[in-house]
Amino acid sequence: xxxxxxxxxxxxxxxxxxxxxxxxxxxxxxxxxxxxxxxxxxxxxxxxxxxxxxxxxxxxxxxxxxxxxxxxxxxxxxxxxxxxxxxxxxxxxxxxxxxxxxxxxxxxxxxxxxxxxxxxxxxxxxxxxxxxxxxxxxxxxxxxxxxxxxxxxxxxxxxxxxxxxxxxxxxxxxxxxxxxxxxxxxxxxxxxxxxxxxxxxxxxxxxxxxxxxxxxxxxxxxxxxxxx
Numbered sequence: 001x002x003x004x005x006x007x008x009x010x011x012x013x014x015x016x017x018x019x020x021x022x023x024x025x026x027x028x029x030x031x032x033x034x035x036x037x038x039x040x041x042x043x044x045x046x047x048x049x050x051x052x053x054x055x056x057x058x059x060x061x062x063x064x065x066x067x068x069x070x071x072x073x074x075x076x077x078x079x080x081x082x083x084x085x086x087x088x089x090x091x092x093x094x095x096x097x098x099x100x101x102x103x104x105x106x107x108x109x110x111x112x113x114x115x116x117x118x119x120x121x122x123x124x125x126x127x128x129x130x131x132x133x134x135x136x137x138x139x140x141x142x143x144x145x146x147x148x149x150x151x152x153x154x155x156x157x158x159x160x161x162x163x164x165x166x167x168x169x170x171x172x173x174x175x176x177x178x179x180x181x182x183x184x185x186x187x188x189x190x191x192x193x194x195x196x197x198x199x200x201x202x203x204x205x206x207x208x209x210x211x212x213x214x215x216x217x218x219x220x221x222x223x224x225x226x227x228x
Contacts, residue, residue, distance in 0.1 A: 009066075010034055016042060019061035019072075020054070021198075026063060029088075037092055039078060044086035054080060054088070062093065070099040106130040107204045113158035115185075117148045126158060131200050133171065133189050139182040147183065148173050154187065160203040167199065 010031050017026035033041040054060070058077045063070065073093035081087040111126040115136060124138040136156065138147070148154050156169045175186040 010040065010064075015064065017063040018042075018045065019063055032087060034092065040075065040090045040092050042088050042090065044080065044082075044088050046086075056080065060090075062090075063099070071096050072099050073097065105204055105208075107207045109207065111158050111160060113156050115154055115156055117152060117154040118145065120145050126156075127184065129200065129204070131189075131192075131197055131204075133174070133187050136185045136187055137182055138185065142182075148185070150174065150176060153190075154185075156187065160199065161206060 012031055012033065014031040016029050016031065018029055019026050027045040027047065029042045029045055031040065032043055054077060056077050056079060060075055060077065061072055062075055063072045065071075073096045075093050076091040077088060078091055079089040081089070106128050107130070108128045109126060111129070113124055113126050113136065115122050115124055115138065120143070122138060122142045124136050124142070127135045127137050129135075134156070150173055152173050154171055154173060156171060157166050158169075159166050169192065170190045171187040172190060173185050174188050177184040177186075
């Protein structure tokens with residue numbers, strides 16, 4: 001859920017995390033000052049430049065907790081100051097998004113995938129996916145050994161439209177549904193690199209756009225069919 005020009009009381013001292021592309025761990029900081037609609041000033045993290053590489057005009061993600069919900073927004077670096085104090089001047093975020101709302105978006109799909117557990121590799125199909133997990137279908141006859149159970153750790157290899165190469169995810173089985181054809185595993189992803197999250201999010205956006213376009217085309221087709 002995106003809300004334009006939202007100001008969630010980003011007061012002085014308000015804790016934030018800076019997310020950099022290609023870096024797994026976020027950097028801790030806090031608000032130093034602001035002018036809503038124009039700029040936001042945050043403290044530069046106390047790390048060597050080699051560990052925290054940032055330049056003017058770079059795009060970053062800011063993440064913070066508010067009333068028990070996690071939010072995220074995008075911003076552009078306007079200026080980096082080191083004298084007299086290490087500060088980062090940011091373009092004031094135009095929109096703030098609830099991560100919990102975005103993470104729970106789930107898209108139906110049909111993606112071939114390889115599941116690994118113990119010493120066995122088995123082919124299956126991802127039936128739906130969100131940022132935090134997926135539903136993986138496995139034919140019973142595909143298994144040679146004892147199948148994974150609830151709370152067992154597995155890994156998944158698959159690719160999605162728009163992603164570069166094969167995505168490799170570690171996960172844990174949270175629930176299992178047995179059918180006549182096989183088993184459906186509800187898998188929660190673990191320790192997902194940020195770039196993988198953005199690739200899944202991009203895939204879900206693209207898939208939802210295709211679904212919306214298909215629904216609109218079908219609606220127009222039905223309208224024309226009713227006329228003729």
